Amino acid sequence: xxxxxxxxxxxxxxxxxxxxxxxxxxxxxxxxxxxxxxxxxxxxxxxxxxxxxxxxxxxxxxxxxxxxxxxxxxxxxxxxxxxxxxxxxxxxxxxxxxxxxxxxxxxxxxxxxxxxxxxxxxxxxxxxxxxxxxxxxxxxxxxxxxxxxxxxxxxxxxxxxxxxxxxxxxxxxxxxxxxxxxxxxxxxxxxxxxxxxxxxxxxxxxxxxxxxxxxxxxxxxxxxxxxxxxxxxxxxxxxxxxxxxxxxxxxxxxxxxxxxxxxxxxxxxxxxxxxxxxxxxxxxxxxxxxxxxxxxxxxxxxxxxxxxxxxxxxxxxxxxxxxxxxxxxxxxxxxxxxxxxxxxxxxxxxxxxxxxxxxxxxxxxxxxxxxxxxxxxxxxxxxxxxxxxxxxxxxxxxxxxxxxxxxxxxxxxxxxxxxxxxxxxxxxxxxxxxxxxxxxxxxxxx
Numbered sequence: 001x002x003x004x005x006x007x008x009x010x011x012x013x014x015x016x017x018x019x020x021x022x023x024x025x026x027x028x029x030x031x032x033x034x035x036x037x038x039x040x041x042x043x044x045x046x047x048x049x050x051x052x053x054x055x056x057x058x059x060x061x062x063x064x065x066x067x068x069x070x071x072x073x074x075x076x077x078x079x080x081x082x083x084x085x086x087x088x089x090x091x092x093x094x095x096x097x098x099x100x101x102x103x104x105x106x107x108x109x110x111x112x113x114x115x116x117x118x119x120x121x122x123x124x125x126x127x128x129x130x131x132x133x134x135x136x137x138x139x140x141x142x143x144x145x146x147x148x149x150x151x152x153x154x155x156x157x158x159x160x161x162x163x164x165x166x167x168x169x170x171x172x173x174x175x176x177x178x179x180x181x182x183x184x185x186x187x188x189x190x191x192x193x194x195x196x197x198x199x200x201x202x203x204x205x206x207x208x209x210x211x212x213x214x215x216x217x218x219x220x221x222x223x224x225x226x227x228x229x230x231x232x233x234x235x236x237x238x239x240x241x242x243x244x245x246x247x248x249x250x251x252x253x254x255x256x257x258x259x260x261x262x263x264x265x266x267x268x269x270x271x272x273x274x275x276x277x278x279x280x281x282x283x284x285x286x287x288x289x290x291x292x293x294x295x296x297x298x299x300x301x302x303x304x305x306x307x308x309x310x311x312x313x314x315x316x317x318x319x320x321x322x323x324x325x326x327x328x329x330x331x332x333x334x335x336x337x338x339x340x341x342x343x344x345x346x347x348x349x350x351x352x353x354x355x356x357x358x359x360x361x362x363x364x365x366x367x368x369x370x371x372x373x374x375x376x377x378x379x380x381x382x383x384x385x386x387x388x389x390x391x392x393x394x395x396x397x398x399x400x401x402x403x404x405x406x407x408x409x410x411x412x413x414x415x416x417x418x419x420x421x422x423x424x425x426x427x428x429x430x431x432x433x434x435x436x437x438x439x440x441x442x443x444x445x446x
Contacts, residue, residue, distance in 0.1 A: 066361055108156055162330050255428060413438075
């Protein structure tokens, strides 16, 4: 594909990039070129970095601290940092991607985003850096690089781990009403009815940005129904379609929650953070959210409140083909490097990548109540009791795909918007057809 055509494809794909899914250590340099072009240490080097670690959560503060330490340790690097709030970050990145004006380094998601950016010839791999530090590379969990890898090239090192479908529940509230976390779908519906009778919102939902119902609920719920193999085949349009009865059934289950009154009024008008606040304030018995909630809760909820929370997986469904002992999830974001970054700037970029995703940074990230895709022993005295519970659970369950990590960005948008419609009463069959048409178009299926 020629450059003009490639840019056109990227423009089409990146402008509809998925809108979902969504912080010290030794900051020494890499100690070598890691295979890049060499530059003199005394030269003034310019390097640009875009990130979305702008919040007050512990992880964001940790990552900003690493950036500041890097600046102190590298006075010859003129580091131009742009921190963009998470809600607007992807849109800004899509704009520069379409114009082929990427910053040197930028927070990048695994899966679709990596595939589309690499397909648009906007990225360069970091294999030389990883190969120059074998101990670091081998410290990542099995499969950690998979969704950042294309044709043997690795384009980022994950800075976290993001399970997306954790069922958080208020243990004190459950004990008060003599109920237990749901094991089956019937259990879930019964819980909804119990809490509704007590005038308590059963499940807090903040779907204003449209990605949460997809990433945190449907991805795991649908896997319970269809099994992972079916979804991967449907995503590739090979022997499975989103109009198949099993997927329509998954949508029907989600709509059943809505019709049963599981969510509070106005769930499409509050965001993810407001949802987490609602749950932390005891205004809902449960929420279905990702691991990212942990660092926010640790920064904003009291120890007493956190100690009163517990976690589990979504319940099984009747005749489901998927493994019920699983959660949907992806490895965390990593730093992508622009294809245009070279020379001394590339050397400086390698050192910053290592500073933000090396062993010391992984440890600091874990202690900020953020899960990581790296082998680090957890000191439970450094984290909340809730984080420790999630950390233990994640180590005992299977990880299944997140929909917006596998579908084209155009189809992911259709899913996100379609679920908002579904929860407002649209027919599951109609939503399924929209999703099928969008994914078929994206992969060129007939």
